[in-house]
Amino acid sequence: MPIAIVGAGLGGLVLARALHVNGIDAVVYERESSRGARGQGGMLDIHSGQRALREAGLLDQFHAIARGEGQDLRLLEPDGTLLLQEDTPDDAPLDRPEVDRADLRTLLLDALPEHVVRWGHAFESADNGVLHFADGSSATYDLLVGADGAESRVRALLTNARPAHTGQNVVELGIPDIDRTHPDLAAMVGRGNYWVLGNGQSLSAQRNGDGRVRVYLGFYRTAEDWLVTSGIPFDDPAAARAGLIEEFAGWDPRFTALIAACDDTVLPRSITTLPVGLTWPSTPDVTLLGDAAHLMPPVGQGANMALLDGALLGLALAADPDDFPAAVKEYEREMFERTSAAARMSAGMQELLASPDAGRKMLAFLEPG
Template identity: 85%
Template sequence: MTIAIVGAGLGGLTLARMLHLNGIDAVVYEREPSRDARGQGGMLDIHSGQRALREAGLIDRFLAIARGEGQDMRLLRPDGTLLLQEDTPDDAPLERPEVDRADLRALLLDSLPEDAVRWGHAFTSAEDGRLHFADGRSAPYDLLVGADGANSRVRALLTDARPAHVGQNVVEVGIPDIDRTHPDLAAMVGRGNFWVLGDGTSLAAQRNGDGRVRIGVSFYNTGEDWFATSGIPFDDPAAARARLIELLPGWDPRITALIAACDDTVVPRAITTLPPGLTWPPTPGVTLVGDAAHLMPPVGEGANMALLDGAVLGLALAAHPDDFAAAVAEYEREMFERTGAAARMSADMQELLMSPDAANRLLAFFQPG
């Protein structure tokens, strides 16, 4: 029987790896033309997802590329007041190490047979046991797993739920090779995560494995049309940086200097989520993993849940290789409970970040009592 996985993200590739380990054939169909066709985003905080990598026989390779120093954190107010600084000892356990998403994806891809991923296959629909792609090609399937992310096309086969805007809009910028180009700013940011939380705004700076600092400037309690009315000229990077700084009045110049130092990559990103605890009735031959199933606020759970989805579904299929329906039912029961709890926790964290007293509330979260 044919297992088709749509999407070569973390969840889909983990599932493919688990099936490969258990001698079960599967094909991953990915719309991108090659594995290096586009950037893969920033760093990921991998904690619970380490269990999936252990099940997949990849934990040692993961630990070799993980950055323990990425667990460092600095929390500040916009006026520059340092509220919290946590520096990770060199011999600390890798409980929540950071890893470059591109490196983790490459690790998963390299663990699969060369022909496991079919690049350049943009899924459009599925009917009568066949997948259909944008270029007119088609392929058979007995089980279709949608691993196609936030804007999943496979999801429509199971539920009418669609991602909704959560009142957060982010402008992503970055400083390449910060240690060489801006050593003073590099020292301020530190080795891991640098958070500045204001009233309705925040700045999060994060070290990437390639020396780039990736920066997200968030504007909370803003609508879907905020980018159009913000006055940020995205087609003029220098003016966009200047406007971003204007939108942070009263912020310490040492912090806004991070924005002034950025290169010309300026990317708007509206934050959307699926309803926490989303479920769907059992549907023969189709299921979902990762953001396709449970898109959450970007507070550190999504990638971990995707890795676990792939591992749990892979184990269920290995236990029921001749009964896909039983395997999917077992997986969905576990996944709905696990990811529902993670989504509700993520929604609570999102509400905290959007609150007027976000800095003090986050400080209390990290230092209870």
């Protein structure tokens, strides 16, 4: 019976690849109907996760699609004060390159035999070595790995823990083809990340490889239902932009001009996390990776931890193919320690971003000397 991986996100696909190169059978079950069924979001800052891609034999291919210039950073305060500008030299090492999440997922999918990923399989439950899917079908497994994200269904087999609201709400907007449509704003944002922090709010603009700039508006120390009680009509893009601009009244007009230039993509979401340091008693035939195991604030650690989870679990299983329970236990021991440290750091960064003088604190964090 093969290893069953629920979820064709980054972590699940790296695990499948690590097992494949070591001659171990695995099947990935994904609820989406096809690889192109849903947009995959924006850019990712891949740093520690590069180790996972190296272990999977894909580091050179990753470097070919990574954007070194995505390491550029501009940090400002709400009044327009420029605190930091970092421009990446063309020959700089790819320590923290940006990569389009969709491109990275495509790289991982293309590195697997086509039959490994079974699309249109929405996981419902598992018992006695049998998976049950929403369409009534079933499949057997020897080891079940939940790589099914923040709202993981597999997680309930191991723990009662559920994601809880962090006090942060985010609205994602976007400006397509910004170099052509808004060259002045394109020059302001630059080639990488543009952060404006302070007053318990944040505005970040992020270059994507397709010419789009994604704009993220962060609201900290807000209630879980703030997206409803704010009065902003998120189902009416033009009115939503106007309401969001009002939320940033008093900020430098250049920043609200970014909001005004966005198209009709308006994606509000509440930010949730799992408890820092979450563990569970090791179970011989079930484990978790990525957001299913350690959902963190979106500050640059989640994707890297998921990639490492997948690669290191794959290596542990390949090193002890006749004793999966022992391999799982060893993987979880390392994973709990590594991701707990990352979650604590992420929670600390979340607190920093929520502070009134977040820009100055971020500057001190980036330039501790």
